[in-house]
Amino acid sequence: MDTRKLGVLVAAALLTAPWLGSWLMGSAEGFSAGLTVAVAGTGILGASFLLTWGAETAEKDVPRAFAIAVLAVLAVAPEYAVDALYAWQAGVNAGTPAGVEAGNLAVANMTGANRILIGIGWAGIALFTVYRAGAARDPAVKDRSGFLTDAVSLDRDISLEVAFLFVATLWAFLVPLGGGIDILDMLFLVGLYVLYIAVVLRGEPEEDVEHVGVPAMLGRIPNPYRALTVITLFAFSGMIIFTAVEPFAHSLELLGEDIGVPSFFMIQWIAPLASESPELIVVVVLVRKARSTAGFNALVSSKLNQWTLLIGTLVLVHSIALGEYGALSFDAKQAAEIWITAAQSLFALALIINFEIDVREAVGLLFLFLSQVILEFLALRDILHLPISETELLYVFTAVYIALALVLFALRRGALVRLVSDTRSIVSDAMDGSPDS
Numbered sequence: 455m456d457t458r459k460l461g462v463l464v465a466a467a468l469l470t471a472p473w474l475g476s477w478l479m480g481s482a483e484g485f486s487a488g489l490t491v492a493v494a495g496t497g498i499l500g501a502s503f504l505l506t507w508g509a510e511t512a513e514k515d516v517p518r519a520f521a522i523a524v525l526a527v528l529a530v531a532p533e534y535a536v537d538a539l540y541a542w543q544a545g546v547n548a549g550t551p552a553g554v555e556a557g558n559l560a561v562a563n564m565t566g567a568n569r570i571l572i573g574i575g576w577a578g579i580a581l582f583t584v585y586r587a588g589a590a591r592d593p594a595v596k597d598r599s600g601f602l603t604d605a606v607s608l609d610r611d612i613s614l615e616v617a618f619l620f621v622a623t624l625w626a627f628l629v630p631l632g633g634g635i636d637i638l639d640m641l642f643l644v645g646l647y648v649l650y651i652a653v654v655l656r657g658e659p660e661e662d663v664e665h666v667g668v669p670a671m672l673g674r675i676p677n678p679y680r681a682l683t684v685i686t687l688f689a690f691s692g693m694i695i696f697t698a699v700e701p702f703a704h705s706l707e708l709l710g711e712d713i714g715v716p717s718f719f720m721i722q723w724i725a726p727l728a729s730e731s732p733e734l735i736v737v738v739v740l741v742r743k744a745r746s747t748a749g750f751n752a753l754v755s756s757k758l759n760q761w762t763l764l765i766g767t768l769v770l771v772h773s774i775a776l777g778e779y780g781a782l783s784f785d786a787k788q789a790a791e792i793w794i795t796a797a798q799s800l801f802a803l804a805l806i807i808n809f810e811i812d813v814r815e816a817v818g819l820l821f822l823f824l825s826q827v828i829l830e831f832l833a834l835r836d837i838l839h840l841p842i843s844e845t846e847l848l849y850v851f852t853a854v855y856i857a858l859a860l861v862l863f864a865l866r867r868g869a870l871v872r873l874v875s876d877t878r879s880i881v882s883d884a885m886d887g888s889p890d891s
Contacts, residue, residue: 473494495698498699534763574820625642630789633783646762
């Protein structure tokens with residue numbers, strides 16, 4: 455067994471130790487808000503690594519249909535835990551100010567996680583890939599003459615994911631118009647993902663997945679010990695996330711109040727960082743191994759998971775807590791958050807519609823994301839006095855994202871037509887039961 459990879463596995467498990475020990479002994483209840491955020495957040499981070507590695511290792515043993523369906527849920531489990539918590543609280547406290555606030559926080563965490571995945575994930579990984587190409591030649595990097603023109607090529611095998619993400623993004627613009635996330639959103643978004651899974655299962659041949667790092671090490675363990683290892687990772691990481699997510703989220707709210715930052719800002723931007731970090735680190739590892747194409751494909755797939763399953767099932771959790779069907783409502787500020795998140799997704803899709811992203815595009819994507827977050831934070835702390843409200847600021851950035859996206863789609867209409875044609879062919883072949891070889 456590779457001692458280095460084993461050390462990484464042990465290190466991730468040790469990240470959960472402070473929370474596990476304090477929770478078992480009951481001392482966590484006496485922690486300050488800051489200490490709870492640090493200890494519980496670190497535990498969630500470690501558990502997310504273990505969950506990810508367990509999910510990847512499980513691909514060797516479970517049927518492909520089961521693997522795709524279950525692993526897709528596991529991919530968004532840490533984000534979903536926080537979102538589900540607030541969706542549940544919104545149902546339990548329906549009709550009260552606490553219920554309204556919980557609904558807003560559920561939306562804040564969901565939009566924050568999605569925007570971080572693109573604004574930091576897509577942009578940052580593209581920039582890191584080009585940077586790494588100078589040290590380790592990556593076949594996915596196109597070396598071009600000119601200022602910041604080097605680009606990362608994407609695999610056209612993810613045409614289906616890009617197309618389905620495009621449809622989900624267009625639907626997201628409609629979500630605030632209904633006054634909340636309702637059953638139509640659930641039926642469409644979850645149904646869209648089910649359709650995607652159906653096409654993948656019928657249209658793709660069985661493939662062996664080449665793993666790296668810890669999953670590759672665990673994959674060499676003979677059964678039944680490998681299966682037992684995977685089950686243990688799932689059970690342990692699930693327990694850590696389940697026990698840590700509520701005190702983590704609640705302490706973030708209290709910490710925000712202590713430093714004068716609204717709860718939704720803490721839940722929107724700080725909480726998702728803990729759950730997104732393991733995935734981004736795994737992609738960085740792939741890039742370092744000159745497998746940037748596989749890494750970027752994973753990020754696109756994760757965005758599809760979050761933009762369909764994560765949003766679509768919140769109304770289900772809310773309704774269960776409510777005891778009857780009820781849409782998950784939110785205020786005008788969170789409606790604007792959904793629109794800017796959809797607009798960012800549309801712009802990002804316009805950037806990769808030709809299946810590459812160059813340095814200038816990645817810098818632009820990162821700049822737009824960071825500038826909005828920083829401006830909002832400075833306004834909240836009264837460091838910067840804007841002539842418009844925070845909600846109006848979101849509308850401005852939404853308009854910028856949409857305008858840039860429309861210009862790019864117009865310039866790259868040939869690539870858009872090809873995407874539609876390729877997707878139609880893939881779906882048609884899958885439904886006919888005659889996948890391309």
